[in-house]
Structure formats: structure tokens, C-alpha cells
Amino acid sequence: MPLSPHQFDRTPDRITNRPTWLISRAFARSSAILSAGFEQHGDGLRGYHYRLLAALEQWGPASQTDLGRTTGIDRSDVTAALTELEARHLIERRADPQNKRRNIVTITPGGISELAALDAVVNKAQDDLLAPLTQAQRHQLVELLTRILEPTDP
Amino acid sequence: MPLSPHQFDRTPDRITNRPTWLISRAFARSSAILSAGFEQHGDGLRGYHYRLLAALEQWGPASQTDLGRTTGIDRSDVTAALTELEARHLIERRADPQNKRRNIVTITPGGISELAALDAVVNKAQDDLLAPLTQAQRHQLVELLTRILEPTDP
């Protein structure tokens, strides 16, 4: 009885239990939740902008290359995202007197409050995503994912 | 001492310990590993093709809409990916006599052996990705991710 609907109520085993598949699905859900949140509170800002603002707020002024390194965003994408942030007066770029090829990027007070708003969005996304897990399980998940990511840093 | 290099040897806390961030990084790693593998054994096939072949091999012939439902791929993307698979004679499309708007998609013997090759790539990707984890931890991770994904199916 091919093509009957109840044949399709689960994903293929070959795929379902594979970490790479699960991670891609988790990422899809996570992205959907985040972008929905960004769209609501959206001044058109997205993940890249959030990462950059967070890095700036946490570490203070930095060059664009350093921002790229710490946020995992390519130099060229950093340039584009910063331009959009600058247009909204959320960051400032000024030339480094010590090194004329370098821009020193600073977060503005407006950027800090925007970051706070985005933080709320991102925090809520964590809860939405991890709703089915207990606190201990959430911690476990973070631990495991961290371990996966750690040894590749250098 | 702003802008000193050792200021940047870690990612911002605000981001680092957040599941959405970790998942996005894990996905990035996973994608990189997979696409590297696909490129080596690549006849230009990518994730979509693998998912579709796997679904067909596991469940037998199906309509495109059903394939989309089970693989989580949009109808329009299913169409495109199947066209590419068909050009390589890895699948066949034929009209459903019972329902003229429907295509019945079948995997060919060539498709099955291609799937086997891709399976090897995907299996290796699991090992590469989860290298830092013990078997128990891998199982734990799968369990946690599955739990996150489950309740949103309906």
C-alpha cells in the first residue's frame, strides 16, 4: 500500500538519529525563533548585528578584524554589518591614530540600549528553544556543545 | 590597555554560553565538514540531495509533496533538487495514474549506490564532529537534541 499517508509520520532513521541532522534541525528552529524575534523588535537588525554589538559592549572598542575574529564573522561581513549599525548610530568608527589602516569601533549609548532590547529577544529565544528540557538538561546540552566546539579554536 | 590581543582570546560570555549560539556554531562546523566531504565525493550533490535519496531508499516511492514533508524541504526546493537528481539518473519521476497532478518519485539502482557513497561521507562527518565526546556523551547529545525537536512536529 504505497503512498499511504501514515507511512510518513516519522523521519528516516538513516537521518533522524544523526547528530549532524539533529544539529541542523535545531539550528533551523533556533534561527526561526530568533529571526521572528528580531523581526518584531526589528529595526532591521539580524544576528550579525547582535553579535557585533555584544562583542563591543563586552570588550569595549575594537578593530574590525578583531571583531571578526571574536564573533566568527568574516571581515567583509563585519564591514557591511557595521555600516548598517553606523547608519543607525549604534556604533561609531574612527581611524586609529596609531595605525591608519585600522578602524576603532565603539558602541554608542544608543547601541547599548538597542543591545539590551535584542538581549531580551535572544533570552526569550533560549527559553522557547529549550522549553522541553529541565535546567539540568539545559546545562548538559551547553556542556556537550561546548566540548564539541572547544578543540577547534586554535 | 585597549585593543591588546590577549583581550580577545575568548568569545563574549553574553554569547558563548547561549544555546542558540552554540547550536549555530555547531551547525557551522557540521556544515563545513559535510560540504567538504560532499565536495570530495561530490558529483555536485549536497544536503538536499542526500536527504531526498535517503527518504526514497527508506520508504520507497513517494510523491514530491510527501518527500518535502518528510525531509523538511520546501516543495519548490524539492522540485529543483529532484531535477538535478533526475539529470544524474539517480531518481525517476513518473506521473501517478491515480492522480494526474502527482509525480511518483523512485530511486534508481544508481541512486542507491550513490546514496551508499554519501552515507559514508555523512558517517565520517559524525565522527569528525563528535570526536571530543565519549560514546555515552554522544548518545546524551542525540537524546537532548531529539527532545528539543520532538514537541514541535505537529
Add this chain to the structure above:
DNA sequence: CAACCAATGTTGGTGCTGCCAACGTAACAT
């Protein structure tokens, strides 16, 4: 039966993310 609505495949387009190549300028190394 006729009129409407739902499903199906197709086309074409969008957005986000992650990359890479090339360029000019500036700093550094030898």
C-alpha cells in the same frame, strides 16, 4: 451539475549565513 476550494508541481524571487578573491592603503621586516 456548477461553483468553489484544496492539493500538486513549477517558476521565480528573497534573506541570512558563511565564504572567497581582489584591491588599495598602510605598516612592518629584512
Add this chain to the structure above:
DNA sequence: ATGTTACGTTGGCAGCACCAACATTGGTTG
């Protein structure tokens, strides 16, 4: 002084996810 590296910028590409519109076909309802 020369060559090499770092930096920011521009422009492009690929993969994944998603959406809108359309013609065709099937089913449903008045």
C-alpha cells in the same frame, strides 16, 4: 628599498530555508 603582511572595502557565490503566484487537477458543496 623591497618585499611581505595586515586592514578595510567591494563584489561575488553557494547552501539552506522560505514565500508568492500560477496552472492543472481533484474533491466538496450548494
